[in-house]
Every structure is written in C-alpha cells, then in structure tokens.
Amino acid sequence: MDAQKKLRLLSKLARFECEREPELEGCIYNASTPRGKKPILKVMQSTYCDKNCDYCVFRRDRDSTPRLYIPPEELARGFMELYRKGRVQGLFLSSGIFVHPEVTMEKLIDTASILRRRYGYRGYIHLKLMPGVSLQTLEEAVRLANRVSMNIEAPNEERLKGIARGKSLRKEILPNMVQVSRVLENYEGKSHITQVMVGVNGETDEELLKSSQYLYRKVGLNRVYYSAFFPVRETPLEDKAPESKKREHRLYQADFLIRDYGFSWEELPFEEGRLPEGKDPKEAWAERNPNFFPVELNRADYETLLRVPGIGRKAAKEIVSRRLRGALRKPEDLKGIRNAKKILNYVTLMGRYYGTETYLRG
Numbered sequence: 001m002d003a004q005k006k007l008r009l010l011s012k013l014a015r016f017e018c019e020r021e022p023e024l025e026g027c028i029y030n031a032s033t034p035r036g037k038k039p040i041l042k043v044m045q046s047t048y049c050d051k052n053c054d055y056c057v058f059r060r061d062r063d064s065t066p067r068l069y070i071p072p073e074e075l076a077r078g079f080m081e082l083y084r085k086g087r088v089q090g091l092f093l094s095s096g097i098f099v100h101p102e103v104t105m106e107k108l109i110d111t112a113s114i115l116r117r118r119y120g121y122r123g124y125i126h127l128k129l130m131p132g133v134s135l136q137t138l139e140e141a142v143r144l145a146n147r148v149s150m151n152i153e154a155p156n157e158e159r160l161k162g163i164a165r166g167k168s169l170r171k172e173i174l175p176n177m178v179q180v181s182r183v184l185e186n187y188e189g190k191s192h193i194t195q196v197m198v199g200v201n202g203e204t205d206e207e208l209l210k211s212s213q214y215l216y217r218k219v220g221l222n223r224v225y226y227s228a229f230f231p232v233r234e235t236p237l238e239d240k241a242p243e244s245k246k247r248e249h250r251l252y253q254a255d256f257l258i259r260d261y262g263f264s265w266e267e268l269p270f271e272e273g274r275l276p277e278g279k280d281p282k283e284a285w286a287e288r289n290p291n292f293f294p295v296e297l298n299r300a301d302y303e304t305l306l307r308v309p310g311i312g313r314k315a316a317k318e319i320v321s322r323r324l325r326g327a328l329r330k331p332e333d334l335k336g337i338r339n340a341k342k343i344l345n346y347v348t349l350m351g352r353y354y355g356t357e358t359y360l361r362g
C-alpha cells in the first residue's frame, strides 16, 4: 500500500469506522484551534492497540479493525504534501497504544519533530498523549505541539474501570495531566484539553461536571469535551443504546457555567444527578433560586450579571459600559443587547420590572 493510501486509511479510521478505501475529503474536518477554525487532518499513527477498552474500534480483540502503522517519515511527508496543496492547515495526531506507551509516544513525537525540524512546518499540531509516559516525554510533546490532550473517558476511577480495565485515572492519567499543566506554565498560547464519554457506563451529569470542575480548577485544563456514546459493532458495548446529543449539549452549557460564569457544580440544577434535558441549565438554576431575582441592572456587579439567564460575558460587559454613561431606565436602553427580551424577565431597571415572570413581579 503506498504512503498516501495508507495515510488516507489511517485518517478515515481516526474519525470513524471504515473498511473501504476512503476519500480524503471525509478525513479532513474543521476544528476549533486557538487560532480559529481550520481544516485539520486527523490521523492515527497506528491502529494497533494493546489495550482493550470496551467502547473502542481499535480495541485489541476486535478482529475486523484494519491494523496499520505509518512510520513518522511517511506520515510527515504525506501530511506536508497535503499542506503544500492547501488541503489542510493542521494536524491532529493520535494512535492506538502499541508495545508500550513510551514507544508509541516516541513515534508521535518523531512525526511532529520531522515536521518542525526537517520541513520547517510552523502550523498547528495537536498531539494525543499516551497515559503513563515519563515527564521527559511529556515535555518533548508539549514543546512540539500547539495543543495536547489525554482523554479521561470517564469521570472517576470506578466508572473508567468498568469500561477500560487497562487504564487508571489515579495512577496514570491525572498525574500525567498535572505534569503537563506544570510544563505548560513555561509556554504561552498552547492548550491542554481532554475528552470524556457521556452515557457509556451509567455516569451521572453530576459526576461528569464535578470531575470537569476539578480538572479546570485543580489540574489546570483549558477545556473538557463531552462525547455522546455511540456503539461500535463487534465490541462488548455494541448493543448499548447511543446517548442523546441533547444530553451532550446540556453538559456543554453547564460546563460553560463552571468554566466561565463562576458557578460550581454543587449549585447546578441536578435532578437525581441529571441536568433537566428540556431546559437551559442557567434558566433551571434561576427557577430554583427565585430569591436571587430580580437583579437590579444598574447596580449588579459583573459576576451577578453573569448569573442572569440571557446575559453572557459580552452582554455583561456591554451593560457595565452602558450604565457608566447613564442609568438604564427603560427596555429601549437594552436595545442591541442579545436576548434583551429574555433578560427583562430577570431584572429591574431603576427598580421597575418589565418582564413577564409573574413570580418576580412582586
């Protein structure tokens, strides 16, 4: 198999299961990077894996997965051909774990190193980190990449053990993440992210968001991505129902409240550990906390404004800046602010309520 064909197959496999020869277009996706959206080639260095995670297309015991390995030289060369043709502007390099995590990581690092040193490539590289590697290896990966990630897959050790017996959050993943965050203190503009699966092993939203808060505030991660479980055939979870995208969406909204809006997971409006799927989490929180409202828009500090449904960071800044120029007295004074109609349901303007929520009319 020639190098370009191999690269295409490894790219296709990196995104979804495919046993036919793929078209390259299907392998390139628009990813959010610290420098905006870019067409990124996501590719596996190897689809061989010694681990046997129950949900994964690359698990050791899945006989029908095509097994391929592309040496660093070939991968770097193939990527550069695409880059020079303008087809891609970045690389997301992942891999199954073969021989040993250090050996696998060494191959990914070699690929990135060839791109940087031999080809002078200065563009975006996202490197997946293999759990259980040494500090020296992590330092090298961080040095070469713009973004690094190590997936936690589950919110705690117990949930992870139920689906991936060969992995440990406590012994490998979290200690590595802490090391990466420390290394990243010496750099600017690089990011450190993870992914967790939703609906794979009975984990609750409460567990997921508690773990995300820990990762943001104690471990120093930049972003947690939530991925609704989808069953892969010929794996132990093939008969399990896929998770709803709605749940994934609510988790992203709640995550935003923790990451950017000053909420903590304990305050979120869980019902038996789950967020209400039919309602935005901030609105559900407001419903549970009527005493917090209405908020006087002319006096509330920035943090209080962020708790008002409909007010995001941009709107909060705009409100603070407008009221410096004069009091906000009537609904028209909110003209041009996104969600103004919704906001009026939760605020007063110089003591007067213009919303429609009867319980706030006083």
Ligand code: SF4
Pocket (backbone or CB within 6 Å): 049, 050, 051, 052, 053, 056, 057, 058, 059, 060, 095, 096, 097, 164
């Ligand atoms: S270690 Fe990664 S690639 Fe290997 S089976 Fe587990 S999730 Fe899949």
